[in-house]
Amino acid sequence: MTLTMSRPSAPAGARRGGALTGTGTLLRFMLRRDRVRLPAWTLGIALLMAYFVTALRTVLATPEDLRGMAGFSGSPIGALFGGPGYGYDALTIERFLAGQYGLYILVGAGLMSVLTVTRHTRAEERSGRAELVRAGVVGRHAQLTAALTLTTLMNALVALLIAGLMSGSGFDGAGSLLFGAAVGAAGLAFAGVTAISAQLFEYPRAASGLAGAVLGAAFVLRGIGDMAATHGSWLSWLSPIGWSQQTAAYVLDRWWPLGLSVAFAAVTAALGYLLSARRDLAAGLVPPRPGPATAAPWLRSGAALAFRLQRAQLIGWSLALLVAGLSYGLFTQPVIDGFADAPKELLAVMGGEEDMLAGFLGLMGLMMAFTVAVFAVLSLQGLRAEETEGRTEPVLATAVGRTGWLAANLAVTALGVLWLLFVAGLAMGVGAALSTGDAGLLGELVAGHVAHTPAVWLVLAVAALLYGALPRALPLVWLIVVYGMIVGFFAPILHIPDSAVNLSPFEHIGEYPLEDVSVPATLALTALAVLVAGAALAAFRRRDIICT
Template sequence: MRALTGTGVLTRLALRRDRLRLPLWVVGLAALFASIGNSISGLYETDAARLENAQVRADNVVTRAFTGPAPGSSTGALTVSEGLVFTCVLVALMNILLVVRHTRQNEELGRTELVGSAAVGRHAQLTAALLVAGLANVLLIVLSTLALIGMGLPAGGSALAGLALGTVGLAFAGLTAVAAQLTESARAATGLGGLVLATTFLLRAAGDAFGNTASDDITVNPAWPSWISPLGWGQQLRPYGESRVWPLALLLLCSALSVLLAVRLSVHRDVGTGMLPARRGAVRASSAMLKPIGLVWRLQRGLVLGWMVGIAVFGAVFGGIGDQVDDLFSSEKSAQFVRDLGGEGDLVNAYFAGMMGLLAVVVSGFTVQALIRLRSDEENGPTEAVLATSVSRAHWLLAHTLIALLGTALVLAVLGLSTGLAYGAVSNDLTAALGDLLETTLAQLAPTAVLAGFALAAFGLLPRLAATVTWAAFAVCLVIGQFGTLLNLPDGLLDISPYSHLPNMPAESLTVMPIVVMVVLAGALTAVGVAGFRRRSLALGG
């Protein structure tokens, strides 16, 4: 047991570090899943409406590839169809970030070597990270189950839905532990974990898309790709439907085998190294690297490419089901829900206005992620070395800003193109669909620039709190800006989000004045950030 010496202390340390982050993840995910169920119960109040919606989901290949078919026609079954896969993806992401943070990131920053000089066993750090992940997933099971039961859903199906979320999380915690042994950096480990998540999502999507619909026109028996995906296993529990327990064994076995493999690999590598050798760079650097903007692009290009690929998939899915909007939201209440989200008028235009607005706020997560790197580069990266040359602080900050906004514009353009191409293909009106949706997404760059300016102001004035404050602002934009009308929030609160000041395109026409005002505000916030950064000390925040 020497290899586990100090596990308890390291577990308490990890919990201390994540005392705010982890509860927000767990409570937020449980509340998100429960809120989906609450919206379903409000939109489809009759058995006939629920049955029709379940049949439409089973009949549409794109819909069941994206969200999965419903295991039945009850409120709980439609909740599973609408939210289980999406929530499982977020649960997997939580576990990827958590395990990397307490394993590979500690090695990269030198904490593991420092801690290892004391009476700490070789496997203590990995075990502590997995214990924290296990605790988080168990709490998620309990909270999500209680939340669903509190909505009036059957206890058995609620418990199975909670188990699906938690055991999928455990599977990805184990897979991420393996990724942390294979790579040499936290960024690479997170990227490898994300690649595994994307692959498993595509396998499940392919399995559902090519599955066979049963005689009840609701249940879909997936094809074989879904059976090699942890997301597919979680879905095959079929809460509120057949309620099968045995797929839990596949998820637990995946987690156990992954942990054993991670432990085995950790024995055969040195601290700070990975089992996979780092790729050697070019002998000579590009001339673009001589300028700050070239260096920043080199640091951010992988992030930009990843977001472009991911958002293209989402855009194609939302565009591909555009011709099914009238069937999916056939009841008067569900149609009004779409119009509350995206504006009055044609239901299809309201649907695209709501979905593009929501995805645009999600894309601003890339903007925040790109700008928050300023702080990590200041603490542990190249900022000090770059500023030791003739590069000014303002030049370095504006280079990050330009690349972040350029990357955001590219991602938004990909969103508009993929959505427009998919909808144009199914509606046989490619030119109009492509033009309208591309204009809709690119207009979202203005409010995103305001959020970017806020991030820069926080970095310049409150560097130690910059990440927390900026992500909190992102959350406010996501919740208030997109769902504030549905929650009947007062106008003063809705106006906090810059996204609330854009018209609901394409349901409404574009107006120039809000964009001009937001560009001016973004410029003012950026100037505040530059001034603050020029006047404070590096890393310490002045």
């Protein structure tokens, strides 16, 4: 009936439309596109929290365990990687979960928002799809509005899931609801930030990169603030992550800091709308920076190109390992104190009670070896992507030989492995020396890390062989890394037989300083790596290049 009644005026009214026309349709379309991504993100964050709950309940089973944790987490290092430390004088599991591990859930929600908003705004414009959409009956602000609505829905879902999970785990209902809301509010704040950054740059990666940098700055600001004073200082209050943590769920249960988050989200989103009205579709407010018109003189060989293509990754990994190494290193003393009365199984992984320090440092070296092995595999996968995306073809059509091309790439990665293990050992060593006051640890840690190089080289060589012979099978190399991790970390707990343990290339060199470095193993692994790499080159020489 209404339809019939309004029909005479419909043409004029419907034709005019507003800046928001089409928002609903776009939102439904985004939900359809994200039908896998949306549950993956929201459930993923909830599952991470569920994991924390289960793990901490196992590790911190007794009040004594909790008291031991409180001392460790209340330290400045604990505050940097945890939070302002509300309620640590009478620590409970839920206070510890919200106060120490909640930080990573907040960061997760922030990342989810940054990537979701970018995906549905700037990435759409960059791909040209937004042009098609905007040519339809769609208002100027519909896309941004629909993207922000979607992100708000996702954050609300995360908030509800976390709240439900926590109260379902038997924790206080009101506190659980507040904790969930704090997670959602942090997510909203970074959706607002991304609404601005998406207007600035033409490239999705630049837009999400800037928003990600703001997220990182928010993390660091509240970290410094929380280290400066118990319950945080004024610096903590400059960070959207800080606001969520200042709700002090399960302790003070105050809601008002979330008002700051919501206001921040509203103001940033409004600014995003304002900026988007001042630019053309697909253009950025910051014009793209031109690069050099000519290549640097050194960029003139296959090896130089291999280095140039891996340079950004090498710098990024170096920085990440530097930060990770330093922070793990700085944890050395608190960890040893904190775990002094941990369960026997946990101690066994670290090398036993007698030599906790050497055990912890040796284990860290092994962990860094796995991390650098991930770098090695990713770099080979990058090489495969170069080929499948059609960039290897023009290079091999020049006077660059196949063998030389693959050898150069492997050499760059192999040297990168050595360099990254050195950086990780150095950072770990500096941190551990500062933490324990024992300067001798610096040299031990550098040696202990670098010693793992041949094992990682063997992983790299196997990856190269798969790439050279059967590129589609390249992901199989992850099996070695994962198997090595399981054996390396859990062999004592899982009672894995020695014969199975010895299958892992990471188990032969020795976890220095707990164990001695085995020279025969080092030589044998290096020789094996060289042999396998040689086979990889021979196989690559014989196969067809993948052409699109």
